[in-house]
Structure formats: C-alpha cells, structure tokens
C-alpha cells in the first residue's frame with residue numbers, strides 16, 4: 001500500500017538526514033513565521049495553491065515546472081497561501097523549491113511532505129516553511145501529538161489532514177492550527193468531494209478548516225465553500241492551467257461568498 005511504501009522511503013530519508021546533521025547541524029532558525037491559520041481565517045474563501053509537479057496517481061502533471069514563477073502567479077491571483085511538495089520520489093518536488101518560493105512571495109508557505117520524525121520538523125523550519133502537513137492516516141495519536149509539540153518548539157504551525165472519522169478524532173486530540181479534510185483516499189487514490197460534506201459538520205467551531213484535493217473547476221470550489229470550509233487546497237487543477245494567476249482568479253470568481 002502507498003502509505004507503507006512512502007513511510008519506508010521517508011524513514012530511510014530520515015536516517016540519511018540524521019547522519020548529515022551529526023556533522024553539520026541545522027543553524028538556529030531566524031525570521032518570523034507567517035501564519036497559515038490567519039491566512040485561512042481571512043474573509044472569503046482562502047485558496048491554498050500548490051506547486052505539484054507530479055503525483056503517484058497521475059504521473060507527471062506538468063513538465064519543467066518553475067516553482068518560483070508558479071508561486072508568484074498564485075500570489076498575484078489572490079491565493080491565501082502556497083503549498084510546496086518537497087517529496088522527490090513520488091511527487092517530483094524538492095526541498096530547494098520550498099526555500100526559493102518562500103523568498104519570492106509574501107504568503108505563508110506550507111511544506112507538503114510525509115513527516116514522521118521530529119528531525120523533519122526541524123529541517124522544515126530550516127528550509128523556510130511556515131507550516132507543515134501531518135497526515136493522520138499514517139500517524140498514531142501519540143505521534144501526532146509529539147510532532148505537533150516539535151512544530152511548536154520550532155515555531156511552526158501544523159495542518160493535520162484527515163479522511164475519516166477515526167482520523168478526525170486523533171487529529172483533534174493533537175490540536176492542529178488548521179484542519180484539512182482530504183477528499184482523496186490515500187490507499188485507493190479515489191477522490192470524492194462528499195468526504196468534506198460528511199466530515200465538516202463533525203468539526204467543532206473555532207478551528208480553521210480546509211477541503212483538500214479533487215477540485216477540478218470553479219464549481220467544485222463553490223461546492224466545498226457551500227459545505228462550510230474556510231479554505232481549499234488545490235494542486236493538479238492549478239498546475240494544468242497555462243496561467244497560474246488566472247487559475248486562482250477563476251476559482252475565486254466562481255465562488256459565491
């Protein structure tokens with residue numbers, strides 16, 4: 001299964017990272033964090049626009065991605081935040097893209113990867129991330145809480161992503177800054193916007209909520225908005241637009257607020 005394979009790959013990556021920092025530790029992070037939670041909470045629908053060159057289910061989405069130009073287009077179009085895939089083996093992303101994007105825009109930047117060790121949290125801060133993703137489907141409640149604590153220690157915000165009821169309860173126990181409802185099942189890759197419609201009412205008031213994955217038109221964005229989310233996370237649809245800016249503008253224009 002995909003999540004097992006990816007966890008194995010990431011554990012190997014963490015081991016390499018551990019050896020690396022033994023000789024060259026991460027320098028102390030400086031600079032202020034840009035709040036993802038505040039960006040999601042702003043008036044209107046918050047679009048978190050993703051730099052996503054490829055995916056395990058779709059293969060290469062876009063050849064020769066310029067992450068900086070793409071992210072600047074997203075910002076010009078009115079995105080609330082940018083998400084950058086840093087996983088290489090499965091999503092053809094890279095860590096350097098995150099650092100470059102963070103320097104090129106004024107928006108909060110989310111690191112999209114498969115984080116299972118506190119060392120990756122520390123690395124995220126070093127790379128320039130403002131927030132990290134934690135995936136409830138691959139982490140126990142204890143792991144979520146401990147990674148959440150590590151994030152707080154490094155000044156990072158946490159987006160916890162859920163796909164089902166059990167995962168939602170685990171995620172809430174870890175007190176995320178933002179809660180994401182992933183419409184995609186990470187075992188089957190099936191996507192259904194009804195997942196957001198089903199889980200949204202089960203989330204207590206006061207937590208910023210986003211709907212993730214499967215938005216393939218302005219009408220889809222409007223449907224998630226109607227389900228009561230504060231924001232949406234969109235990757236593939238935006239990566240397939242010839243203008244990232246027009247892509248975000250189109251999503252926002254199609255939404256009734």
Ligand SMILES: O=P(O)(O)OC[C@@H](O)[C@@H](O)c1c[nH]c2ccccc12
Nearest residue numbers: 182212213214215233234235236237
């Ligand atoms: O390309 P989409 O269907 O718009 O999906 C974006 C985002 O939700 C998706 O990339 C994603 C959601 N959760 C993840 C976890 C890891 C990697 C990627 C993801």
